Amino acid sequence: MITARHLTKTFHDQKRGAIRALDDVSFSCQPGRIFGLLGVNGAGKTTCLRMLATLLQPTSGTATVAGYDVMAAPAKVRASIGFLSSATALYDRLTAREMVEYFGRLHGMREEALGARLNELFVALDMNEIRDRRCSKLSTGMKQKVSIARTLVHDPAVMIFDEPTLGLDVLTARTVLSFIAQCGRQDKTVIFSTHVMSEVEKLCDTVAIIHQGRFLGEGTLSEWRERTGLRTLEDIFVRVVEAPR
Amino acid sequence: MNLRPIAIVYAKELRDLLRDRRTLISMVVVPVIVLPAIMISLSFAATKIVGQARQEIPKIMLLGGADSPRTVDALRALHAFQFVPSQADFTNLISDKKIRAALEIPPRFDEAVEKGEPAVIRIYTYAGEMKSVLAAETLEQVLRQKRETIVSRRMAERHVAKELLTPFSIEKTNVASPKKVSGNLIGMILPYMVIIMCLTGAIYPAVDLTAGEKERGTMETLLCSPVARTDLVAAKGLVVLTVSLATAFLSVSANGLAVVVFSKVTSHAAKNPLPPMTLDPSSLVAVCVVMAPLAIFLSAAMLAIGLFARGSKEANSYMQPMLILAIVPAVAAALPGVELNYGLAFIPILNVSLASKEILTGTFHWNYLAVVFFSMCAYAVAAAGAAVAMFKRETVLFRT
Numbered sequence: 100m101i102t103a104r105h106l107t108k109t110f111h112d113q114k115r116g117a118i119r120a121l122d123d124v125s126f127s128c129q130p131g132r133i134f135g136l137l138g139v140n141g142a143g144k145t146t147c148l149r150m151l152a153t154l155l156q157p158t159s160g161t162a163t164v165a166g167y168d169v170m171a172a173p174a175k176v177r178a179s180i181g182f183l184s185s186a187t188a189l190y191d192r193l194t195a196r197e198m199v200e201y202f203g204r205l206h207g208m209r210e211e212a213l214g215a216r217l218n219e220l221f222v223a224l225d226m227n228e229i230r231d232r233r234c235s236k237l238s239t240g241m242k243q244k245v246s247i248a249r250t251l252v253h254d255p256a257v258m259i260f261d262e263p264t265l266g267l268d269v270l271t272a273r274t275v276l277s278f279i280a281q282c283g284r285q286d287k288t289v290i291f292s293t294h295v296m297s298e299v300e301k302l303c304d305t306v307a308i309i310h311q312g313r314f315l316g317e318g319t320l321s322e323w324r325e326r327t328g329l330r331t332l333e334d335i336f337v338r339v340v341e342a343p344r
Numbered sequence: 345m346n347l348r349p350i351a352i353v354y355a356k357e358l359r360d361l362l363r364d365r366r367t368l369i370s371m372v373v374v375p376v377i378v379l380p381a382i383m384i385s386l387s388f389a390a391t392k393i394v395g396q397a398r399q400e401i402p403k404i405m406l407l408g409g410a411d412s413p414r415t416v417d418a419l420r421a422l423h424a425f426q427f428v429p430s431q432a433d434f435t436n437l438i439s440d441k442k443i444r445a446a447l448e449i450p451p452r453f454d455e456a457v458e459k460g461e462p463a464v465i466r467i468y469t470y471a472g473e474m475k476s477v478l479a480a481e482t483l484e485q486v487l488r489q490k491r492e493t494i495v496s497r498r499m500a501e502r503h504v505a506k507e508l509l510t511p512f513s514i515e516k517t518n519v520a521s522p523k524k525v526s527g528n529l530i531g532m533i534l535p536y537m538v539i540i541m542c543l544t545g546a547i548y549p550a551v552d553l554t555a556g557e558k559e560r561g562t563m564e565t566l567l568c569s570p571v572a573r574t575d576l577v578a579a580k581g582l583v584v585l586t587v588s589l590a591t592a593f594l595s596v597s598a599n600g601l602a603v604v605v606f607s608k609v610t611s612h613a614a615k616n617p618l619p620p621m622t623l624d625p626s627s628l629v630a631v632c633v634v635m636a637p638l639a640i641f642l643s644a645a646m647l648a649i650g651l652f653a654r655g656s657k658e659a660n661s662y663m664q665p666m667l668i669l670a671i672v673p674a675v676a677a678a679l680p681g682v683e684l685n686y687g688l689a690f691i692p693i694l695n696v697s698l699a700s701k702e703i704l705t706g707t708f709h710w711n712y713l714a715v716v717f718f719s720m721c722a723y724a725v726a727a728a729g730a731a732v733a734m735f736k737r738e739t740v741l742f743r744t
Contacts, residue, residue, distance in 0.1 A: 110739075154567050155738050178570040187568065188561030192363040193356070204352045205569040249565070 100288050101128040101151060101257060105160035108146050108312075120146040122312040123160065128290050128305070130256070133283040135303030136292040137336060143312040144292035145184070148261045151290065152182045165256045165288070178206060181250030184261035189245055191235035195226060198234055199248045206253035213252075220248045240271040247278050258282045260291040264298065276302060296332045306332070310340040345578060349571040353579035361549055361587060370548045371587055375541060375595030380602035387606050394474070401426050402444035402479035405434045409449035415457075416449070418490065424482060438470050444479035445469045457494060523624055524705050531701035535631070536674045537599070538592045538700075539693060542639050543670050545591025546584050546646045547663050553580045554650030555659035563741065577647070577735045581728065584643040592639075630703045634713065637720035638696045642670070644727035651734040651741075677701060689715035692723050 108121040121143040128134035138144045149155040151162055153173035162169045165179035189198055196217065203213040221227050224244045229237060234245060243263075250258065260279060264272040280302055282289050293299060299306055300320065307317035316339065320332065329335045361367045404425040409416045420427065431437065434446045446468040450456070456463040467483050470476035499506060518525065557563040566576065646663065653659035670693055676682055677697030684698040695716040702709065734740050 149742075152568055154564065155742070174570045174572060177568060180568070182568040184564070186561050187565040189565070190356075190360055190562055191560070192360045197356075197359075201352070201356050202569060205349060205571050207348075207570070 100130055100166070101126075101134075101162065101164050101290060103127070103147070103151070103160070103162040106147065106150060106157050106162055107159045108143075108150060108155060109158045120312050121150070121157075124309070124312075124314040125160075126307055126314065126317055128288050130288045131283060131286040132304040133279065133289045133291055133302050135299040135306045136290060136309055137294065137296070137299050137306055137332075138292070138309040139294055139340070142294075142309045144294075144309055145261055146312075147309070148182075148184070148259050148290065148292055151176075152180060152259055153177055154182075178253070179255055180257045180259055181253075181255040182259045182261070183246055183250045183263050185263065185265035186261075187246060189234040189237075189242055189249075192233060194231045194233050195237065195241075195245045195248075196221075196230045198245055199252050202249045203252040208253060216252055216254070220251060224248055239267060240274060243267065243271050243275055247275070255287070257288045258290070260289070262293055263291075264293070264295065296336065300332050308336060308339050313344075315339050346572065346575055349575045350579045350582070353571065353576060354582050357553060357580060357583040358586065361552065361583065364552070367548060367552075367587065371545060371591045372594060375545075375591055376598040379595065380598045383599060384602050384606055397475045397478050400475065402475065402482070403428055403442070404479065404483065405430055405437065405443050405446040407434065407446055407448040408451060409447075409453070411452050412449050412454040414454045415490070419447075419486065422486060424486065425479075434468065438468060438476065441470070441473065441475070444476045445483060447483055460498070521706075527624075527627065527704040527706060528701075531704035532678045534596065534704065535635075535697040535700035536678055537596055538635060539638065539642075539670060539674045539697065540667075541592040541595040542588045542635075543642050543646075543667055545595075546588035546643050547660075547667070549584045549587045550643070550646035550650040551653075551656050551659040551663070553583060554647060555653040555656050556650075558741070559655045567741070573735045574732055577728075577732045581640075581644055581647050581731060584647055585639060588643050589639055624706065627703050627706065630708075631700045634696055634699045634703065634717060634720075637717065637724045638693065641692065641720060641724040641727050644724060644731050648727060648731040648734050651731060673697065684709065684712045684716070686712070686715060690719050692720065696720060 104125050106121055106124045107119070110118045110120055112118055124143075124147060126134070136144050136147065146155060150157050150169065151164055153169050153176050156170065164176045167175040167179065169176050190201075193201065199217055199220065200213060203216065208216065221230060224247060226241070226244050226248065229241050229245075234242060237245065258279070263275050263279070267275065276298060279289060279291055283302075283304070291298075291303065304319065305317055306320060306323060308315040316326075318326065323332070323335045324330065327335050327338050329338060401423075402425055404427055406416065406419075406427050407430050419425065428443060430446075434443070437443045438446060448466040448468065450463055450465070453463050453465070465487060467480050469480040495509075496506065499508070520528075557566065567573075645666070649662045649666065650659045653662055673691060673694035674697050677694055678701075682688075682698065684695070684702055688698060689695045689712050699713055699716045703713075
């Protein structure tokens with residue numbers, strides 16, 4: 100489970116001064132449900148998810164992930180999550196197996212359990228052929244599969260996806276999306292940020308809209324339709340972000 | 345700090361680096377093959393060129409001497425020179441390397457010598473031009489021998505003992521042990537070489553493991569793991585240190601071997617062969633002890649700079665001036681007259697260079713050595729602290 104309470108993040112820029120990237124954001128995500136964070140580029144989605152993953156510290160407010168406070172127990176938070184974003188790349192000079200093994204070890208897995216988990220993941224993701232191939236030699240789709248295996252190796256209870264399909268072709272994006280859906284079915288707590296409306300419509304149980312660092316509301320797609328009287332998510336999104344505040 | 349994750353990250357980073365052709369080139373190929381090969385080929389080329397120049401019979405222009413046949417005939421009889429007819433523009437001919445030198449014999453030189461009157465023989469040469477200088481040296485040597493012969497003859501004619509001219513002789517005796525002599529020579533070169541190679545060896549891994557990771561997007565992947573950031577810095581720092589020390593060790597061994605091989609091969613031909621190089625193992629251990637905190641300091645400093653940079657290019661542009669900054673004190677230590685004192689013992693790099701120089705000559709000023717060691721430890725801790733602080737700064741980690 101993820102609970103964010105009044106999360107705020109301010110960056111300081113030499114030219115522009117203080118920039119509030121995230122402003123008093125509160126929400127919660129439940130296990131077995133996919134929580135979609137929808138917003139345009141620069142809305143604050145990445146900042147929010149990086150704070151949940153303890154890569155950034157909140158300026159104020161707090162969050163708990165899998166029962167651990169992001170400020171008080173960041174290592175335990177990281178041990179409980181799988182974080183996948185378009186920016187989380189692979190080590191080119193490691194093979195697919197070495198890459199996944201490395202992260203398993205970093206998560207404190209013992210060799211025997213790691214070996215078994217590796218076999219399970221490589222079969223499930225159909226990666227046995229590329230097992231000993233260096234990551235630099237893999238296609239984008241295969242690389243994404245290795246990244247997925249890397250995030251899943253320690254079987255985390257919480258999955259955080261930050262625009263994971265950004266820059267991917269249709270087929271690779273489908274693999275990633277089906278993997279996200281599968282995580283939901285496995286009772287994991289899933290938070291998924293994107294600016295692609297169709298992905299949210301297809302996957303998310305709850306849709307939250309974020310704009311200019313502010314949280315503009317959350318609900319199921321039918322709740323949003325009821326609230327706005329509009330049909331498509333795109334229309335709903337535009338209405339919400341353009342509404343006078 | 346937790347040793348298990350440090351060991352895991354260390355093993356992975358080292359494996360990753362050793363699979364990179366650029367690491368192998370900077371760590372193995374350049375110090376073990378390229379540098380010794382350049383050194384040996386340049387030395388062989390220089391020896392060959394000097395040898396050829398010495399074997400050449402130089403063209404000498406004889407100016408005057410028609411009325412001094414005894415001197416001229418004696419010079420010709422040596423067959424050490426190829427004499428050419430005199431020309432007015434002999435200075436141009438020397439400058440254009442058409443002839444090596446000119447020998448001006450004053451009018452009635454033989455007659456003046458016979459009468460015991462003073463006379464001046466002039467040698468015209470091209471200063472700095474090796475073959476011309478060698479020709480002039482040979483001419484001077486021949487003329488000096490002729491002068492000595494004349495002096496001996498005159499003294500014999502006047503029944504004056506030879507010893508009158510040399511009331512006493514001077515003898516120089518080296519009291520320094522061979523260890524001190526070779527230690528002094530090695531002490532000038534070894535610390536400089538180790539420091540420069542440590543730094544050169546640290547640059548590439550430091551950039552690759554920090555700015556390079558940010559650039560490639562693997563830093564964020566790594567930061568998602570539960571490993572503490574202090575442990576990540578420790579592991580990365582240890583990898584930089586390992587590569588840096590390996591580069592220095594390989595470089596010193598390979599170049600040392602090259603010097604030994606070269607001096608053995610050319611010892612028969614060398615005019616002043618190098619004294620036998622011996623190193624006391626205990627001195628070598630002491631040098632390693634003094635060098636250790638410096639190597640840690642350099643690795644940590646490089647890591648902190650790499651972390652601060654946005655990308656590899658920026659990191660490299662920060663590190664090149666660092667290399668120059670490090671060369672200056674390393675070279676300063678080799679200058680004559682620069683010796684370790686309390687003030688210099690606090691200046692990083694210079695202090696270790698001077699301390700190593702002293703240790704290698706068998707001099708142990710424990711008070712200075714303690715200041716050098718502990719001040720370098722303090723600098724190393726400060727640099728490591730800076731690297732950890734840099735690794736904890738969000739603004740530094742996520743700016744690209």
